[in-house]
Amino acid sequence: MALKLYNTLTRKKEEFEPLEEGKVNIYSCGQTIYLDMHIGNAKTYAAWDILNRYLTWKGYDVFHVMNITDVGHLTDDSDQGEDKVEKEARERGIEPRELVTEQVQRWYEEMDRLNMKTHNVNPRATGHMVEMIEAVKDIKENGYAYEENGTVYFDVMKFHEDHGYPGVGSMNIQELQAGAGGRVKEEEQEEKKSPLDFALWINADPEHIMKWPSPWSEGYPGWHLECSVMSSKYLGKRFDIHTGGVDHIFPHHPNERAQCMAMNNLVEEPVNYWLHSEHMTVEGEKMSKSKGNFYTVREILEKYDAEVVRMFFASSHYRKQVDFNEEALESAESNLEKLYNTLWNVENSEGGEREKLKGEVEKFEKRFEEAMDDDLDTPKAVNELVKFSKKVNKNLDNRKEVLEEAAEKIQELGRVLGLKLNLEEEGGKIPEKAVELLIEIREEFREEGDYERADEVRDVLKEGGIVLEDEGGQTVWKRK
Template sequence: MNHPLHITNSLSRQKEQFIPLNSPFVGLYVCGPTVYGEAHLGHARPYITFDVLTRYMQHLGYKVRYVRNITDVGHLENDADEGEDKIAKKARLEQLEPMEIVELYTNSFHDSMRALNNMPPGIEPRASGHIIEQIAMVNQIIANGYAYESNGSVYFDVINYSKSNDYGKLSGRIIEDLIAGAGSERRELEGQEEKRNPADFALWKKASPEHIMRWPSPWSDGFPGWHIECSAMSMKYLGETFDIHGGGMDLLFPHHESEIAQSKGSCGKAPVKYWMHNNMITINGQKMGKSLGNFITLRELFTGEHKLLTQSYSPMTIRFFIMQAHYRSTLDFSNEGLQAAEKGMNKLLAAAALTSKLKPSTTSTSDVKGVRENAYAALNDDLNTAIAISHLFEGVRIINSVYAGTEQLTADDIAHLTETMNLFAYQLLGLKDEIEASGDELDGVMQLLLSLRADAKSKKDFATSDRIRDELIKLNFTIKDEKDGTIWTKS
């Protein structure tokens, strides 16, 4: 492949050529959702980003094992609710079993992912199904001297670990600051007094009596710490060292930093070669997040049922909107931005569909090979989907011009361009047509109406012909009169 893929590695903060540890196999782990609520727009970003990455790597010939977890064991919530388990708390509110909540939101998450046309990961392990592996890992870390038990809980000993390891390398933290409890507004966290040092983090937490989600362990009835699940499950399915670990930038610290420490603390090896982090989606310039309460769920976007939405947006519009920005930039939500994405995407897909109607010429007036080369170059340059799309619009221009007769393409070039559009728009960027497929019956009815309209037009009876068109428009049909007939589509 003469198009080497480069990706930004958070470890080095630089673009690096992607070279798999064990080509052609690629191990990819992406932090999945905590299933205690509906997935929102912010969740769509990493999963679309890494879906495109997976699609592209597969296209390049790699055998990708894509692992994405479901976090269904509760984590501490240190807000006004005083450290209740998020899932347990929600369960009590709704009078449901914790696992019912987990199931509900897991299914909902899957529905949204499917709607966005994200391919399912190859393995989607649940944290609750890997308690044994997590306990084993904690045991190993204790045995290696990097963790200690305290009152039924187990904490990672950051100080001791740092003597021979560089805790903070990924996130740029300075260990002394963490030890000092830096941050003038650092909150008083529950269980702080159990730690030897403020920088230490939990590997296992003893459950308080009201804590519903709990599992037996050598130390207490409790639950695993927040970071250990990803370490245990990535190691189980991808090995001690694998290629790419992805997730949102907000997970960089402490989550991913701690994952590195846990893996090195247990097996002595750094777990990941390339760390990739997508930036946040913002709303009014501020991060969209659960805790801020400023999120719009994917379901709300699909239905338009949210006070900030002026209309509904289809899953593909969301996908296109996200891909029109580079994954490492923040992306600001707005109705205007979404509407622009919707129109642009429809234009792109309409042109892609038009390729089958192009008539070949003996010469070409545009460089169709450049479109493909540029699109490849964009994806190779840190998965720059925004640039790739901009080049596809050059393809759109060519297609429409050829169709309009102002440009010409040879049969070979038409085939080349068609293949490019299909490859990038559908296969790699993962777009799909959302226009309802029409049955033969509907098409028959439409042809009848359009022929009546054509008759009226030929008699200059424009009142009748416009009436037919206007009424159809009200029913969300689009009618286009072209040189050799009338085309209709249903939106």
């Protein structure tokens, strides 16, 4: 079956064909590492984690690069304002490098807790200063950049005449010019040939901390430059998939594309598929610090299990705006519990003689693949998982091997969506969710007066190292 992806460049779903058979190169715009990752960032990274996992599952050899921005991302898109890293470091009273070291470590911890697959490379901008300066030289030599007072600008109109710009996103050049013109300050207007021009290299103010010598000035690179330079370095001049958030559709990605073509003298498209993930709202509103609905991953993981959060991410389509709210999280939790419940039941069932599920496993896999092939329709894929797990649950009298095959398929496909589905997380431990479910089941038996079966549940838990204690009408449990 063929995977189709929605390509922002052409604004349609296209059949995915890699540049090199069997191999997929992906570049994802990553974190500007000055604050903790927020839940919206995590939603986007989870989408690309699923993309990576799904392509790998389909048999491709995936090479995935996600950058870490540690310099040059200004507080304003039009080359104005402070460097975000420097600003935050100054506010905390620490060195910018100290801030980056701390934040990178936190980022890795959070990505790990969310079960995001390790990328092949997480290049950092400051580690590629030589390459970035070389790229600016190349772009200038190829006629697409000019220098004003130690700052080097990309000549957008010149590039547009030769190659077309932006090419990514739905806006046309006139709208862009009008829009950009309204934002740009007067002194900058004078320096730039066109308000659309953006800085490749910025002449640093004397008080600026992070700066490097260059042929033009002691300065620092523009934010857009790093992605072009690092993607070319690790994935080649042309590669398969470039991902980001919808906020990258303009200006970051058209700028990246233009730089790539200008520095590498390309006439072909540098990237074949541009994928963009939609924003997340929180309780119906746009996330913002001032509204107090801005949540970091750390804050969310204090309240919710990481796997529930991953189930929540998988339950919406990456190109749809999704709302983060209590109900949605509860629904994700309930779906996840259903999967665990089935896995638990299969493991603890002796099975029977029937074989009804035998042909169903293959059909389930096919439906899952069909959903994912349709531009990664993860909500549909989740639905297939839940439906199939219900079916397995109703057929626990099938032969044990058949049941096990079904359970393994649930695990295999669930993991494509970034779930863990490990019944025994470590050393034979019954997961908390399963313990709580069993306690509920035991409670139901007791309410029905079926004490024999209630005791059976208690014994099963005991075998798994869980001791129950009934205290004042409530059951508490602990691990032996």
